[in-house]
Amino acid sequence: MGAGDFESRWLAPDVNAVWTRFLQVTHRLEHQIDRRLQERHGITHTQYEILVRLADAEDRSMRMSDLADSIVTAKSAVTYQVNKLSELGLVERFKCDKDNRGVWVKLTDPGLERLEQAAPCILSLVRELFLDAINCDQAAELDKLLGTWSDNLDEHDRHPIGDGPGEAGA
Amino acid sequence: MGAGDFESRWLAPDVNAVWTRFLQVTHRLEHQIDRRLQERHGITHTQYEILVRLADAEDRSMRMSDLADSIVTAKSAVTYQVNKLSELGLVERFKCDKDNRGVWVKLTDPGLERLEQAAPCILSLVRELFLDAINCDQAAELDKLLGTWSDNLDEHDRHPIGDGPGEAGA
DNA sequence: CGCGGCTGGTTCGAATTCGAACAATCCTAC
DNA sequence: GTAGGATTGTTCGAATTCGAACCAGCCGCG
Numbered sequence: 001m002g003a004g005d006f007e008s009r010w011l012a013p014d015v016n017a018v019w020t021r022f023l024q025v026t027h028r029l030e031h032q033i034d035r036r037l038q039e040r041h042g043i044t045h046t047q048y049e050i051l052v053r054l055a056d057a058e059d060r061s062m063r064m065s066d067l068a069d070s071i072v073t074a075k076s077a078v079t080y081q082v083n084k085l086s087e088l089g090l091v092e093r094f095k096c097d098k099d100n101r102g103v104w105v106k107l108t109d110p111g112l113e114r115l116e117q118a119a120p121c122i123l124s125l126v127r128e129l130f131l132d133a134i135n136c137d138q139a140a141e142l143d144k145l146l147g148t149w150s151d152n153l154d155e156h157d158r159h160p161i162g163d164g165p166g167e168a169g170a
Numbered sequence: 171m172g173a174g175d176f177e178s179r180w181l182a183p184d185v186n187a188v189w190t191r192f193l194q195v196t197h198r199l200e201h202q203i204d205r206r207l208q209e210r211h212g213i214t215h216t217q218y219e220i221l222v223r224l225a226d227a228e229d230r231s232m233r234m235s236d237l238a239d240s241i242v243t244a245k246s247a248v249t250y251q252v253n254k255l256s257e258l259g260l261v262e263r264f265k266c267d268k269d270n271r272g273v274w275v276k277l278t279d280p281g282l283e284r285l286e287q288a289a290p291c292i293l294s295l296v297r298e299l300f301l302d303a304i305n306c307d308q309a310a311e312l313d314k315l316l317g318t319w320s321d322n323l324d325e326h327d328r329h330p331i332g333d334g335p336g337e338a339g340a
Numbered sequence: 341c342g343c344g345g346c347t348g349g350t351t352c353g354a355a356t357t358c359g360a361a362c363a364a365t366c367c368t369a370c
Numbered sequence: 371g372t373a374g375g376a377t378t379g380t381t382c383g384a385a386t387t388c389g390a391a392c393c394a395g396c397c398g399c400g
Contacts, residue, residue: 027242072197
């Protein structure tokens with residue numbers, strides 16, 4: 001087997017290193033945020049994200065599906081978390097809509113308060129760990145990269161099946 | 171409240187967008203990989219990662235702790251997954267060591283085979299979604315960024331407590 | 341030697357996630 | 371209008387993760 005064969009089946013060492021490091025860094029970031037959020041504010045990162053998205057949204061409310069898309073989890077997970085947040089009084093559910101099957105979730109005043117209480121803590125962490133590392137040029141570059149990745153993922157979602165070599169190598 | 175106040179408590183809109191997009195992209199990537207790995211090869215991403223790290227390691231074996239560090243999960247999760255992989259015959263556990271409490275995990279031949287079977291499929295996905303988006307300059311830039319993030323996280327781990335404004339804003 | 345502190349792994353229970361199955365509603369085409 | 375197909379949310383069970391508690395073996399210091 002030649003080198004070309006190797007690289008078609010595996011990744012070139014340096015590229016591989018980038019990918020591995022990417023996975024590690026993202027996981028570590030998640031863990032740090034999660035841990036701090038739990039310890040200091042008693043909420044999950046997912047819950048926090050839900051509060052953030054709601055606070056940013058028009059009328060402080062969103063539909064379940066949009067919420068699920070926005071935080072990138074299964075719908076069932078959103079149902080679960082919204083129930084919890086609702087029990088805590090941080091969000092409210094509304095059926096009010098032209099679409100009778102839709103459910104709106106709205107951030108309550110206590111919810112916003114809770115968010116404003118937690119946000120500085122975790123934003124400072126995000127700054128410290130993530131944002132301070134990048135200057136303006138890099139930010140632009142990263143933004144461009146994220147855009148391309150995002151487009152790739154969109155594209156991939158549009159072709160649900162059978163791309164790539166599949167079970168190649170068997 | 172002035173604008174400065176706003177930015178000290180929240181993030182500037184564009185920076186905030188970068189961070190949000192980062193979270194979304196990483197989650198979506200994870201999901202795609204996970205799903206494809208499950209559908210086509212019946213293993214989790216974590217399991218796959220374990221196999222990869224073992225294959226890369228000296229003598230195709232690693233200690234539990236190092237494995238946990240490498241894939242960035244709790245030790246208990248590694249125990250759980252290694253048990254499963256061991257039941258499948260893809261890895262083996264060895265007590266052999268000067269350190270009697272240590273456990274070595276070794277990739278078996280079937281394990282390697284299984285990995286070589288799954289790898290092309292998911293590497294092509296990684297290429298398609300992640301790597302093809304970046305040219306050489308960007309790769310270098312990304313690598314630098316990852317390095318800085320990684321260092322930040324290391325640094326942060328070294329100072330376990332009380333950094334950042336904590337419950338500021340109360 | 342022998343006592344504390346540390347490290348490596350496992351076990352346990354709780355929390356969260358996912359996907360598949362389901363029920364209700366909307367929409368489009370005929 | 372009405373049947374068929376897509377979309378919205380929920381419920382359920384299974385899998386996975388985490389952290390805390392725990393045991394065992396290592397190490398340094400008296």
